[in-house]
Amino acid sequence: MSGGILDRVQPHLLSAPPYVPVLPPETLAQRLGLPVESILKLDANENQFGPSPKALEALAKARSYHIYPDPEQAQLRQTLGRYVDYGPEWLVAGAGSDELIELALRLFVPPGEAILNFPPTFGMYTFLADTLGQKAINVNRRADHSIDMEAALAAVPRTRLIFAVSPNNPTGTSLTRAELDALLATGLPVVVDEAYAEFAGESYAPLVREHSNLIVIRTLSKWAGLAGLRIGYMIADPSLMEIAMRVKQPYSVNVAAEVATLASFEDLPLLHERVAAIVSERERLAALLASLPGFEAVPSRANFILVRLNGIEAKQVQARLREKGIMIRYFDSPLLQNHLRISVGLPRQTDRLVAALGEIVNKLSAENRSGVPRA
Template structure:
């Protein structure tokens, strides 16, 4: 009798599945609370939602829905060129930055090829590397979550790795890459991918405008966080021209749907409102950081993103997450794995969300 499972690629059999957050409506049922009674601070989404113009744009695409979308997303790429200051010939759109991570992996990596990952960081680099059968070379970050640039450089020269993925700001700590470290990376014989998913919230400058003159630099961005379009899955990458010729060959032709395209264009046409909301989130991040410092069993990490990572003492992080959810209707992310032992990550919400979170944390602290 044929063992059909033996036909599955061995690297897929050996892979661990990516573990996303539990859907909001499922958590609502589990907690026995309506969604409006839950404060969602677990997935780094904006608390303000999309701009009204993006919502309105979705009501005007009925005539486009029966027709395949533009495979080159020309109108969106034109707007993105204005936003980023980079010619649209360098820009490729995708179904979220996640798709572009996958596409970039498939462009450069095959079975056995090496890439460098610097955890703790975004889990999709490991996931997509596993899909293509690549060899993941792990170089842990320093205790303060900065890159161990000496170790990274030595590892790249020793292994011949073809590509490195660096999130800046990094998820889950919110730190940005030091300029000198980036220069050292770019001097190495490999492709450097800067994942700038949270760049709008950062005080650092994007390196997107360096791409046209830097043949081994890629920058990835998304509309999920700052523009409130996480549910529509829309992101983009900025690539050297020599890569674009090959990327057009392997990109799925209709990957950006008409709804995501329309909402993204409307967002770029209403930057004043969205960037004003970003400033509100940045101000609230600073307030949240100060207030978290007053919780004696938490030690927050400075962040340039829309979330704050905290070290937890006196209670298990998983138990803290459970009590916040079940007793207070507040959702956060927790970690208990190497380099992230007993940590929580809190998304920056509205001021009322911060106040409710701090009150709940203080109440829990009274029993410790």
């Protein structure tokens, strides 16, 4: 229809693909006809321990929700800075890592210009670039999920910003120091997304002092269990952070997120204990998955495990788990054919998952032998 409101929309947005999110337990329970308490979400790498008890207590006691948050993030940046051993001038907080990814794109990449991306990886980089009228030059990872550095360096002249991830989502593999050094040597800004760094026990944040083109993005969604409150932070050269503070949304970090963050850092021993428990459970889950016929787990440094299935249809496994109220992620792209990604849960959740997987694999194998058609 000519002359309608859609004629005024920017053309690149009319055909922009949507980001594919995961659904909340309440929605899943309604669609599946199951009690919400029976839903086991292992599809979004959320922390099944939940927030710190001190964070929950602080949220209940706070009375300032009718007041706008501090646009200068003074106390928040001071607290986050102490955690990573930087002064507040080295940091900017945002509404989760996603806002900070978008901020980096706005800072460095004009419309029509490109980012350098290494799939399979987090889909938010290309999604946000698309919405901003930017392009992505994708250099596919090698079979071992490392970066094809020769191809990456060849693509550098056509790009304005590099996104790397450590550990990478969905593979769970780490960015090596040699890979990072090669990317930094290009002179382009390099964003290292460290959403899962606490589970790996290592970070490239200390190198920000040595490299003005290194930007590290962290979050409290995973290790601190605050995914629903949306709180992340960026570490970079103070001269860049001064500009970032001027051009970012001034009130994007809401009061509840700030209250929960400050309280979480008063409960670090417990939160670190939970991280250690998740890492331990990750190794147990990996061993249990490897014991299932046709399951090949990729060694992970994050709070999830990527699994390749051989001789079994991953899509069927995911669908049958879903019928039981267990949610995991399914991948079937040219780079990840017939793969599943499973978030690490609590021990009892691991037991429920593995028992269901064993039952499903046995049934699928029996159906294959008998020639029973699968739904």
